[in-house]
Amino acid sequence: MNELHSIGLNSIELNSIQKSYQGRTVLDLPESLTFLQGNRYALMGPNGSGKSTLLRLIAGLLTPDSGSIMLPDDLRNNCGYLPQTPYIFDTSVLSNVTLAGCDKKAARDILVTMGLSALAAQNAKTLSGGEKQRLCLARMLIRSHKLLLLDEPISAQDRSSVELVANVLETYLKETDCTLIIATHTPRFAELLCCEIIHLENGKRSEA
């Protein structure tokens, strides 16, 4: 079975998902996996454990080789996805945010929240890795989503910036009641934000 269902329920349900790249199985979840709406989940595991693949499958950027993904239309149409290496547009920091479809005032406000207001007029390509990551997050959080899929959003952040990002996300999640699935290598970040941690190893679900 290789299909992507869309149902009217409030949860995301993955049934017996399998995905391979060039003959190598990168994700193999024989059991079903359910993400309840409004809950927060962290995907943890070493590199190559299948976290990003799982997020890309839920986002609809990949289709599973077998199994099914049941994603409510409401969530599918209001899904925000932050790739591991998001593209920074070759324009100012402010324009990078307004590209997401908001006015300049809202963009300036979120840049203040993310500690990037002083860099608003600067070309976004010249930012540091951590600043770029916060810009991408700002670009994502400018809109109201019902499902947020974040692939290692703090991998380039220092300790204080991790706290900042966690606080900003906490406020956003409280305001929007959206479902959060986040892939991270930082246990503290996962504990700060999420109610459930899913461990993956070699494409399979594992115990912590």
Add this chain to the structure above:
Amino acid sequence: MQTFQELWQLLTGPDGELRGIVYTTLRLCLTSTVLSAALGIPGGAALGLYRFPGRKFLVRICRTLMGLPPVLAGLAAFFLLSRSGPLGQYKLLYSVGAMVTAQIMLGVPIAAGLTQSVIASSAEAIRETAYGIGLRRCRLLGRTLHECRKSFVSIVCLTFGQCLSEVGAAQICGGNIAGKTRVMTTAIVLETNMGDFKMAGALGILLLLISFGIMALGAWGVRADE
């Protein structure tokens, strides 16, 4: 030094032959470049951005034609434009128009192939990011092209360089007619055959200076954008 002085005198003196050659060269190369870019860049963008049946085959054809020998392009244009050819009725052979036709055959694959490579390398990341932030599909195309604008300048410069430097196609389709289709590269060949190596060398240096000027203009354009 003496050669440069002679070259300068020929360029500024009463005999306008060299000025005519330079003018024909620039007219030919600029027309070919503009037309090649106008056809090749959108074609390459489509190959880089969209997935459709036969795309891989077209990319391979494009890659193959990027290395098309100018003599072969000239020969193809010659057959196309000769009296018995499919476009013979337009009587373009041995005119600048025929040379432009041959150079378009060389320029379009270069412009299309390079555009495809540039766009394909960044399109996936842009597409994923655009999807993640909810950027509309129509804006995605415009944004992707905008992101690659600096590369387009380089592609146009490279296409111009190809048109400026080729000699085989210009010789076959233009015939190297003095005052009509003689361009700098065919003039260099002629001067070399006649044993006037000084003049051939001077023309070569002038050709390099023109190429340098065009490339500097391209680099200035990119810098101005930054």
